[in-house]
Amino acid sequence: MGITARGVGLLVATVALLAAGFAFAYPELTVLGAAAGTAVGYALVVAARRPRLTVTRHADPDRVARGEPARMSVTVRNAGRLAASLVAEDRCGGRTIPVPLLRLRPGRDTTVTYDVPTTRRGVVPIGPLRVVRRDPLGLVALARSYGDTVPVWVHPRVHPLTAVPTGAGRSLDGRVDGVPHGSITFDSLREYVVGDELRRVHWRTSARVGELMVRENVDTSLPRIVVLLDNRVEAHPERADGTAESFESGCEAAASVVAAAIRDDLPVTLLTVVPDDDPDAHPLDRLTSVGLATGSLPDATTRLRQQRAGDTLVFLTGPGGRAGLGHVGALRGAYPSVVVAVFGAADATPADGAGLVVIDAVDGAAFAAEWDGVRRW
Known part of the structure; x- marks a missing residue:
């Protein structure tokens, strides 16, 4: 108060x-x-006196690519017995939206619709509604918050890619494979759900734990793609208004590769040099919330060498990351195909003789064009 x-x-x-x-x-x-x-x-x-208000929100859509339109509808209902005449505003990212609540009668509601800013990648928090109640003489003002905060996810732009990495060897169904002996391989056990085939039940484990457990297999005859996004601060030294355009371009390139792999039903793994907080979230959501941090590229390459999560590695970095390409080139033994994309560099990235496919691009659109022109993975 x-x-x-x-x-x-x-x-x-x-x-x-x-x-x-x-x-x-x-x-x-x-x-x-x-x-x-x-x-x-x-x-x-x-x-x-606290007015009884209920606030509901609806984002259309709640996930959108950068630059695409998104709208938020806020409905405020007077659940009290007295008419409300208040001053209210809704929080939308870093700005406020006025919400008229003049002479809102009991049981009535009012709806305000406004555009959500999507010019920048990131999670835009919407809400809560801030209501200021004043007395008729203007002596006292009391501010209260109503409703929850609803996030709107502004994903990086996805540029269509017509080509996908083909792995190391050809499989019988026409796709390519980095595992010479592979077809269907055991991956893990999970609980039985209605519709699972009984021949996939692992009876010994089921008897031990007291419930049906089913084998979960993976198809190793498909190329497995690993996207490593360089989110180190030193890899993207040039910033304007707190934004590193080279990093934003790297996020768009990562989103494009992930979307192309998902479109073709290919296994894809998204990793960051500095691990993020929610590795199990959807890749596009992770690319929305990821930011620059301090980390070590040698530590990341060591983890990649130990995990061997795929047969094609796509490394996306900025002009400050070119000094660490030797660590990436050392992964050629674990990953038969390594593609490196450098964004925002003033000059071309020299080839280091390690068998890397190097792409220099100014932004995500240029990366998509160069990517589709690659003839050797």
Whole structure:
């Protein structure tokens, strides 16, 4: 609760009038002081009354690519018995949206629809609704929050890719494979669900744990793609208004490769040099919230060498990451095909003789064009 400048002045006048009235035996001053004090008390009572409001939100859509339109609808309903006349505003990222609540009758609602800014990649928090209640004299103002915060995910742009990495060897169904002996390989066990084939039940484990467990297999006859996004601060030294365009281009390239792999039903894994907080989230959601951090490229390449999560590695970095390409080239023993994309470099990236496929691009669109022109993976 906050007392306005007018309220502070009237409160000071109340104390002064009452003190002067009693000290000098002036009943008129005492009456004026009592009236001023009554006005301040009335303002406190009116402003302290909490209006009963329900707030619902709907984002259309709640996930959108950078630059595409998204709208938010906010509906405020008066669930109380008295009419509400309030000043309200909704929080949308770093700006506020006015919400008219003048003379909102009991049981009625009002809806405000506005555009969500999608010019930048990231999670845009919407809400909560901030309602300011004032007394008629403007002496006291009380601000309260209503409703939850709803996120709108602004994904990186996805540029269509017509080509996908083909792995190391050809499989019988026309796809390519980096595993010479592979077809269907055991991966893990999970609980049985209705519709699973009984021949996939692992009876020994089921007897031990007391419930049906089913074998989960993976098809190793498909090329497995690993996308490594360089999110180190030193890899993207050039920034404008706090944004590194080379990193934004790298996020768009990662989203494009992931989307192309998902489109062709190919296994794909998204990794970052500095591990993020939610590795199990959807790749596009992870690319929305990932940011620059301090980390070590040798540590990331060591993890990749130990995991061997695929047969094609796609490394996306900025101009400051070219000094570490030797660590990436050393992964050729674990990953038969390694593609490196450098964004925002002033000059071409020299070939290091390690068998890397190097792509220099200024942004995500240029990366897509260069990617489709690659003839050797």
